[in-house]
Amino acid sequence: MKKIGNAIYIRQRLVCVLTCLFITILFCAGFSLHARAAEKDENQEAANVQGNLMAAAVDTVGLEQPKEGAASVVKLQAGTHLLVVGEETNGWCEIYYQGKTAFVPAADMTAATLLDAEALDQEMQKIGEEDAAFIESLEMQRKAIARSKVWRIIIIVLIAAVFVTGLVSALRKPKNDERPSNMKKNTGKVK
Missing domain, CATH: 2.30.30.40 (SH3 Domains)
Known part of the structure; x- marks a missing residue:
């Protein structure tokens, strides 16, 4: 009867661990697709305007x-x-x-x-400053994306470690079942 109870317990733990693993994989896949879409939007180049x-x-x-x-x-x-x-x-x-x-x-x-050349130079300088600010902002966003990728990997590894630990503990037999029922508990006292 204990073996049947242990088998059911192990099966329940295994189903729980596999369900959690499946949900985590779906979450990570969705997050990855979202990150790829954001990168794709960033990489689109603007058309040159001529006139x-x-x-x-x-x-x-x-x-x-x-x-x-x-x-x-x-x-x-x-x-x-x-x-x-x-x-x-x-x-x-x-x-x-x-x-x-x-x-x-x-x-x-x-x-x-x-056209006034000096006014044109001032406008071009203003545009250059705006471009520099945009590039700085873009670089900060790229660094943030890189950091988020690192943290995503760390979180996935930690979640996988928790699942593996749960799986190993589910497959292990409880210590109470390892001892024969006719043996007495060792209290460490000498008679």
Whole structure:
């Protein structure tokens, strides 16, 4: 009867350990897929934007569509440097400014020959500083991802060690069953 009881006990412990192991594997696989998706998003490269450099001649607004009354995308002050990415169509220029695409009336633009070199240098310096801050932020994120991978491995190893320990203890026979029933417990006293 004890052997049947021990077999049931061992089977229950084994099922418990295997269930926990299965849940942990599913959790780690899901976490790994999420981390890979995040890395894939980081690795996508932005398309190069090309066009002609111009400036806003007057205070104006970049619109979502090339027509009056369209939704405003960006407000532009006179002298703001813009990258014209599309050709002039029906009196409108398609521009790219601070990561946004908009349409500006062609009459509100000045030619590149009238641009102020000093203002352009200041804007390029500002863009360089923003890029440096972005790169620093990106590097910090990459370091955090690397640390999280290390901790994930450590946690997986610790969980596996706990499962192995539980499995070994489940398969071991209790000490009470190892002694024959007719033997008396040794108290260490000499008679």
